[in-house]
Amino acid sequence: MKIVKIIALILVVVFVGIQFMPTERNKSDIVPPTDFMLVNDVPSDIKNKLQISCYDCHSNNTQYPWYNKVQPIAWFLEGHIKEGKAELNFNEWDSLSSRRKASKLRSIIKQIESGEMPMASYTLIHKKATFSEEETQKVVKYMENLKDSL
Amino acid sequence: MSKLKLVLGVVAITFVTLTAVSCKDAKNEKNNSTDHHSETNMDEDHSKMNHDNSDGHHDGEKKEMAMNGNGTSQAVLNDYFNLKDALVADDNAKAKNLGAVLATSLGSLDISKYTEAEKSELKEIVEDAVEHAEHISESEMDHQREHFKTLSKDITDMVAITGTKTTLYEQFCPMYDGGSTWLSMSKDIKNPYYGGKMLTCGKVQKEIN
Numbered sequence: 001m002k003i004v005k006i007i008a009l010i011l012v013v014v015f016v017g018i019q020f021m022p023t024e025r026n027k028s029d030i031v032p033p034t035d036f037m038l039v040n041d042v043p044s045d046i047k048n049k050l051q052i053s054c055y056d057c058h059s060n061n062t063q064y065p066w067y068n069k070v071q072p073i074a075w076f077l078e079g080h081i082k083e084g085k086a087e088l089n090f091n092e093w094d095s096l097s098s099r100r101k102a103s104k105l106r107s108i109i110k111q112i113e114s115g116e117m118p119m120a121s122y123t124l125i126h127k128k129a130t131f132s133e134e135e136t137q138k139v140v141k142y143m144e145n146l147k148d149s150l
Numbered sequence: 151m152s153k154l155k156l157v158l159g160v161v162a163i164t165f166v167t168l169t170a171v172s173c174k175d176a177k178n179e180k181n182n183s184t185d186h187h188s189e190t191n192m193d194e195d196h197s198k199m200n201h202d203n204s205d206g207h208h209d210g211e212k213k214e215m216a217m218n219g220n221g222t223s224q225a226v227l228n229d230y231f232n233l234k235d236a237l238v239a240d241d242n243a244k245a246k247n248l249g250a251v252l253a254t255s256l257g258s259l260d261i262s263k264y265t266e267a268e269k270s271e272l273k274e275i276v277e278d279a280v281e282h283a284e285h286i287s288e289s290e291m292d293h294q295r296e297h298f299k300t301l302s303k304d305i306t307d308m309v310a311i312t313g314t315k316t317t318l319y320e321q322f323c324p325m326y327d328g329g330s331t332w333l334s335m336s337k338d339i340k341n342p343y344y345g346g347k348m349l350t351c352g353k354v355q356k357e358i359n
Contacts, residue, residue: 097274103281103300110296 034094057084221260223312237342249286
């Protein structure tokens with residue numbers, strides 16, 4: 001029993017200790033002129049959906065959940081956001097060539113259709129981020145039209 | 151006691167997270183070690199040197215090898231065909247490696263001899279194609295094939311500018327993702343989108359000379 005207590009104590013120390021390790025925060029008040037919503041004429045319901053379901057990890061501004069500062073959760077979030085932005089950053093949409101826009105749109109459609117995005121670990125907490133069947137159809141159709149108009 | 155359990159639980163999460171993070175780093179390192187490609191390039195450069203003072207006997211053959219060297223569109227095509235063959239063979243691991251190899255040869259494509267308009271077009275093609283090749287290097291089979299579709303379009307557009315010294319065949323499978331094309335060096339259909347499942351689905355759509 002004593003050894004269990006010692007281990008628990010060490011673990012508590014580790015847990016408290018990692019709280020002091022810094023994480024990068026994905027926060028910005030500036031929406032650059034290259035933003036997807038600014039360069040495209042996006043209907044408000046789709047705008048809303050993208051904002052809620054995608055922009056947390058695919059833009060320069062994350063609406064962090066309340067527990068976001070607790071390690072190791074903060075690391076977990078940081079990793080996902082970094083990866084998400086590298087893959088696709090809606091804020092920088094218009095800096096892409098038409099060819100790459102078409103590629104990205106193809107991927108966006110595939111990911112939403114297959115339900116791979118938004119990620120399960122994200123929708124688990126952000127219930128509103130989930131795509132209903134109707135929303136999927138709507139967004140996919142919009143993205144397909146946009147792709148054809150490039 | 152239940153408090154203890156809670157603490158242990160939290161720590162377990164910490165541990166798993168840290169392990170996951172370190173695994174990711176290891177994976178990145180592995181991806182960087184695709185330098186065996188540069189070795190082949192060295193060999194090919196070597197043959198280029200031989201070509202300069204060759205006796206003209208094996209001229210054609212040597213020239214072909216020289217043109218397959220680093221930075222040429224032919225090197226990109228070769229790596230693309232190798233990748234295609236891996237997908238035909240349903241070989242996920244091999245396709246991963248070859249995706250990385252292709253990303254490297256795309257990145258070193260020399261576009262200096264083209265016109266300004268062609269240069270900017272090629273730049274965009276390469277940028278897009280590199281991204282798909284990189285994805286292929288880290289994805290499962292079905293994702294690899296998705297990316298291979300767009301990659302094939304990029305490579306086809308590249309060939310439209312750079313040309314090809316061997317005849318290529320643009321082939322078409324009407325079943326995969328609403329219809330998809332790919333390039334092949336041979337007329338025979340070996341479908342990279344389905345592999346063994348539907349190896350001969352498709353037809354030659356165009357001959358590119």
